[in-house]
Amino acid sequence: MSFQVCFLDRRKGTKIKVSVANSEEEFKNTTVEELKRKLLSEDSRYKVCELYCNDKRLFHDRTLGSHGIKHNDVIMIAPPMLPQCLSSEDEREGEFIFRTESMEKLTLNM
Numbered sequence: 602m603s604f605q606v607c608f609l610d611r612r613k614g615t616k617i618k619v620s621v622a623n624s625e626e627e628f629k630n631t632t633v634e635e636l637k638r639k640l641l642s643e644d645s646r647y648k649v650c651e652l653y654c655n656d657k658r659l660f661h662d663r664t665l666g667s668h669g670i671k672h673n674d675v676i677m678i679a680p681p682m683l684p685q686c687l688s689s690e691d692e693r694e695g696e697f698i699f700r701t702e703s704m705e706k707l708t709l710n711m
Contacts, residue, residue, distance in 0.1 A: 606674055608640055608675075633662070636652070654668060654669075
């Protein structure tokens with residue numbers, strides 16, 4: 602059995618099915634970065650994009666299993682909003698501030 606995910610490009614309204622692994626264990630241990638490489642083999646326009654599943658951003662250094670992604674789940678493709686090199690570890694350490702948060706800090710300092 603082939604374990605797959607379906608990518609949805611909301612801007613274009615297109616769907617791309619990608620075969621990820623041949624076993625459930627291999628599927629769960631696939632990193633988001635590896636998944637993105639499989640997507641790139643389908644269409645190189647997605648080199649700079651972010652992936653989301655169930656309204657949560659997928660971090661490139663984590664596995665599909667750690668994100669709770671299952672066979673045939675739909676993954677959204679979106680234009681990048683955070684620096685490409687940012688990992689889940691960086692965000693947890695507070696090295697990134699969302700725009701609304703930074704704007705609030707600017708307002709308070711005025």
